[in-house]
Amino acid sequence: MRLTLKIWRQAGPNVAGRLVVYAADHVSPDMSFLEMLDVVNEGLIKKGEDAIAFDSDCREGICGMCGLVVNGIPHGPDRGTTVCQLHMRRFKDGDTITIEPWRAKAFPVVKDLVVDRSAFDRIIAAGGYVSVNCGGAPDGNAIPISKDVSELAMDSAACIGCGACVAACKNASAHLFMSAKISHLALLPQGQVERARRVVQMVTQADAEGFGSCSNEGECEAVCPKEIPISNIARMTREYLRAVVRI
Amino acid sequence: MKLDAKSPSGPIAGRWDRHKFEMKLVNPANKRKYTLIVVGTGLAGASAAASLGELGYNVLNFCIQDSPRRAHSIAAQGGINAAKNYQNDGDSVYRLFYDTVKGGDYRSRESNVYRLAQLSVNIIDQCVAQGVPFAREYGGLLDNRSFGGAQVSRTFYARGQTGQQLLLGAYQSLMRQVHEKTVTLFPRREMLDLVLVDGKARGIIVRNLTNGKIERYAGDAVILATGGYGTAYYLSTNAVNANVTAAWRAHKRGALFANPCYTQIHPTCIPVSGEHQSKLTLMSESLRNDGRVWVPKKKGDARPPAQIPEAERDYYLERKYPSFGNLVPRDVASRNAKQVCDEGRGVGDSRLSVYLDFTDAIKRLGVDEVKEKYGNLFHMYKKITDEDAYRVPMRIYPAIHYTMGGLWVDYNLMSNVPGLHVLGEANFSDHGANRLGASALMQGLADGYFVIPYTIGHYLASSPLPKVTTDHDAFKQAADNAQQGINRLLAVKGHRGIREIHRELGRILWDDVGMARTEASLKRALAAIPGLRDEFWHSVSVPGSPDNLNQSLEYAGRVADYLEFAELLAFDALDRRESCGGHFREESQTPDGEALRDDANFTYVAAWEFKGVGRQPELHKEPLEFEEVHPTQRSYK
Ligand SMILES: Cc1cc2nc3c(=O)[nH]c(=O)nc-3n(C[C@H](O)[C@H](O)[C@H](O)COP(=O)(O)OP(=O)(O)OC[C@H]3O[C@@H](n4cnc5c(N)ncnc54)[C@H](O)[C@@H]3O)c2cc1C
Ligand code: FES
Numbered sequence A: 001m002r003l004t005l006k007i008w009r010q011a012g013p014n015v016a017g018r019l020v021v022y023a024a025d026h027v028s029p030d031m032s033f034l035e036m037l038d039v040v041n042e043g044l045i046k047k048g049e050d051a052i053a054f055d056s057d058c059r060e061g062i063c064g065m066c067g068l069v070v071n072g073i074p075h076g077p078d079r080g081t082t083v084c085q086l087h088m089r090r091f092k093d094g095d096t097i098t099i100e101p102w103r104a105k106a107f108p109v110v111k112d113l114v115v116d117r118s119a120f121d122r123i124i125a126a127g128g129y130v131s132v133n134c135g136g137a138p139d140g141n142a143i144p145i146s147k148d149v150s151e152l153a154m155d156s157a158a159c160i161g162c163g164a165c166v167a168a169c170k171n172a173s174a175h176l177f178m179s180a181k182i183s184h185l186a187l188l189p190q191g192q193v194e195r196a197r198r199v200v201q202m203v204t205q206a207d208a209e210g211f212g213s214c215s216n217e218g219e220c221e222a223v224c225p226k227e228i229p230i231s232n233i234a235r236m237t238r239e240y241l242r243a244v245v246r247i
Numbered sequence B: 001m002k003l004d005a006k007s008p009s010g011p012i013a014g015r016w017d018r019h020k021f022e023m024k025l026v027n028p029a030n031k032r033k034y035t036l037i038v039v040g041t042g043l044a045g046a047s048a049a050a051s052l053g054e055l056g057y058n059v060l061n062f063c064i065q066d067s068p069r070r071a072h073s074i075a076a077q078g079g080i081n082a083a084k085n086y087q088n089d090g091d092s093v094y095r096l097f098y099d100t101v102k103g104g105d106y107r108s109r110e111s112n113v114y115r116l117a118q119l120s121v122n123i124i125d126q127c128v129a130q131g132v133p134f135a136r137e138y139g140g141l142l143d144n145r146s147f148g149g150a151q152v153s154r155t156f157y158a159r160g161q162t163g164q165q166l167l168l169g170a171y172q173s174l175m176r177q178v179h180e181k182t183v184t185l186f187p188r189r190e191m192l193d194l195v196l197v198d199g200k201a202r203g204i205i206v207r208n209l210t211n212g213k214i215e216r217y218a219g220d221a222v223i224l225a226t227g228g229y230g231t232a233y234y235l236s237t238n239a240v241n242a243n244v245t246a247a248w249r250a251h252k253r254g255a256l257f258a259n260p261c262y263t264q265i266h267p268t269c270i271p272v273s274g275e276h277q278s279k280l281t282l283m284s285e286s287l288r289n290d291g292r293v294w295v296p297k298k299k300g301d302a303r304p305p306a307q308i309p310e311a312e313r314d315y316y317l318e319r320k321y322p323s324f325g326n327l328v329p330r331d332v333a334s335r336n337a338k339q340v341c342d343e344g345r346g347v348g349d350s351r352l353s354v355y356l357d358f359t360d361a362i363k364r365l366g367v368d369e370v371k372e373k374y375g376n377l378f379h380m381y382k383k384i385t386d387e388d389a390y391r392v393p394m395r396i397y398p399a400i401h402y403t404m405g406g407l408w409v410d411y412n413l414m415s416n417v418p419g420l421h422v423l424g425e426a427n428f429s430d431h432g433a434n435r436l437g438a439s440a441l442m443q444g445l446a447d448g449y450f451v452i453p454y455t456i457g458h459y460l461a462s463s464p465l466p467k468v469t470t471d472h473d474a475f476k477q478a479a480d481n482a483q484q485g486i487n488r489l490l491a492v493k494g495h496r497g498i499r500e501i502h503r504e505l506g507r508i509l510w511d512d513v514g515m516a517r518t519e520a521s522l523k524r525a526l527a528a529i530p531g532l533r534d535e536f537w538h539s540v541s542v543p544g545s546p547d548n549l550n551q552s553l554e555y556a557g558r559v560a561d562y563l564e565f566a567e568l569l570a571f572d573a574l575d576r577r578e579s580c581g582g583h584f585r586e587e588s589q590t591p592d593g594e595a596l597r598d599d600a601n602f603t604y605v606a607a608w609e610f611k612g613v614g615r616q617p618e619l620h621k622e623p624l625e626f627e628e629v630h631p632t633q634r635s636y637k
Helices: A033-046 A118-125 A148-159 A164-168 A175-189 A195-209 A219-223 A231-246 B010-024 B043-055 B093-103 B108-128 B162-180 B245-252 B284-287 B314-322 B331-340 B359-365 B367-385 B438-462 B474-490 B498-512 B518-537 B551-573
Strands: A001-011 A019-023 A096-100 A109-111 B035-039 B058-062 B183-186 B188-195 B200-208 B214-218 B221-224 B263-269 B292-296 B354-355 B395-403 B420-422 B605-607 B619-625
Touching: A019 A033, A033 B498, A096 B263, A118 A175, A118 A195, A118 B162, A118 B183, A148 A175, A148 B162, A164 A175, A164 A219, A175 A195, A195 A231, A231 B010, B010 B093, B010 B108, B035 B043, B035 B200, B043 B058, B043 B162, B043 B183, B043 B438, B058 B498, B108 B162, B162 B183, B162 B438, B183 B359, B188 B214, B188 B245, B188 B474, B200 B221, B200 B474, B214 B474, B221 B245, B221 B438, B221 B551, B245 B420, B245 B551, B263 B284, B263 B331, B284 B367, B292 B314, B292 B331, B314 B331, B331 B354, B331 B395, B359 B367, B420 B438, B474 B551, B498 B518, B498 B551, B518 B551, B551 B605
Parallel strands: A001 A096, B035 B058, B035 B221, B058 B183, B221 B420
Antiparallel strands: A001 A019, B188 B200, B200 B214, B263 B395, B292 B354, B354 B395, B605 B619
């Protein structure tokens, strides 16, 4: 396959960027999207030109490091798929593909397609945990947890923290990300003690980071590579109301 | 150099408890006066940084990725072992210890392995308390599955995302300490050198990957938890940023590298599809609980699987190993896959794969149950191969997956360099010549949550550690050294791609230092590697500048280190003229093709000392003694 790529190039955080056109010849349908970019980069490197910067690590859809907006859609056209798992068989010979970074005030561009997502870490640091020190934990089977509850918690815990939800949202809201962690812990007995404090602190931190509010459009759910349902946001809202009434 | 493993003596069951009692303690009020440098945020690094922070130490924690949560531990699928005996099927600490020593083909240290088995139990408790959503049974208790090399069901799991959930548990504890200000995080940093002052590890040099600055950090001890070196082979199941750089540079500063030739080849990976491929994807070993491995009996049988009648299929693992069947350990399963492919019975376009068939499981359990257990793996398989494993058997082939070798450490997880501690996959410790499935997560967390918090205190309390700052000459020298390495890479200005050379190195290692090794193949590799290294330094192209995010430069530095390290790997493999675990020397096999150890000559840990690039390293031996488990020919028949 031969493709035309329009790729966002930006030398650093405080300089203007632009779309640059590249030709990708010899693209095999079995390549992943990032392998296709590797080949383009290998060509640039051999010519001594600066390679296109993009993040990735596990390349199997679990670390959350990769993230590109492909033709306007975070992670590209396949539902429930990170861009590292997107394969070129999804495209046609002759296609033009536009590739851009996540765009959100709270995720400043570092270079080209790489953004700074440390705001997510700070949201977790604000309360996304159970405060148990290593040492005195009771036996793992001391508290039975029903299979249904545990499966539901796992559905939320599956979030990979990639930030596609923020990139897809016109308000650049972090609600899906936050609500996934809040739901995971609020559903489990271990998370009860800090339940109210957790939601308030995380929401406060997200506001401070410059993430927007949620207007229930559902774009986040549509692009989430782990298909985390938007019902988590409703749960978070309930948790928040419950917490502020109590505190 | 005399290697003192500091293994305690006495009855094995009491060794760790007694050792804990005998170790010195740091007074709670004094802990914050100590600065500890932890490199890595995988299961080992994150659990260590979090628990040391909880104890009150001042911890500096580094990683390459943009967030600690992205360390490659996140990708572990199948599960984590623990001797809980919740299934009432005969498990015990002693049995897990026994299975691990035997699974490691009698090349690990008994004291370490026993401690690991003991601590396995605490790990599960700790992770449950953190809210890790392990799989549960209908009654609400924790569920287990079976993994290779064991006849009990002791593997705890969270769907096919066990590593993710365990890492997020550790990450959350870590972030809590960041919030408490006991831990300071340094993401997007790559360690380029270890700094020694008066012979002790007192700091590190890192490159800030965002702005290219060379930064210096000083502390009272350094803890490396930087993962394995599988990407030396180019294609592996490891992350694309995985590297040997931190360990290798510590090695160049004097830390011994132990058993580098013990590499694990995982039997169930998605086969290679073409030259462009950047990594291989694992299909969890747990699939072998229900999937049946087979190839056609006839050579070159190109019929689609469904048209090959039962009588013309060879379920070779079930045939050769009736008592373990499809659940033989990884080295055995991998070697057998290679063997049937070498015989011309491989399947798929490349003929380099075997079937993993779920037809019987689907008949027995129904599609829904199979989906519940393995849905995400089937989904991933579909995405990569465009094939539906509910309808046609998966095709799998072995791939490099894990490295048992690593920096040498004693029972306290300290290397021969005082103050330099090494945890997780980066050390060589507990798995001998072959790691059993679901044991790496266990080891990483045991090291970080339950071993280092004690042993580091002992080191700090028993060593004079005068204050050192980054103005010290040793820091300047190491920082200059790191800067020069970068300048040198940028100055080559050749025409060859970095990836191209890495791929070539991978091919040398896979062909000649891979699943089956011979004296001739190893000598071939040792002749080829220096040439490729020269080629790299004469013709690699590393574009861009040193003073911003430059992924070509990062990658080139890692490949440069692999080009040095690969020689050590091949050298160790050549020196070990026996087969054991993942290291199979064709010259040393039983009449029916199983690995044949040579206990009389090779019951030792090979710990290598660096003597210069391209120079023969010096071998130091740590003899292994087996008081509890008597080495026998490993049999899974
Ligand atoms: C696909 C896959 C599936 C697996 N499944 C299982 C399983 O089911 N059960 C099991 O027990 N084991 C499994 N394993 C093995 C297990 O996951 C790993 O051995 C283990 O997680 C390694 O943990 P670690 O903390 O030692 O290293 P890692 O998790 O690899 O972390 C390394 C850390 O070091 C940092 N780092 C590396 N180099 C540098 C440097 N130069 N400077 C600064 N920082 C650096 C990285 O940023 C990262 O934070 C699997 C492995 C793979 C690849
Ligand atoms: S690279 Fe890890 S999720 Fe894509």
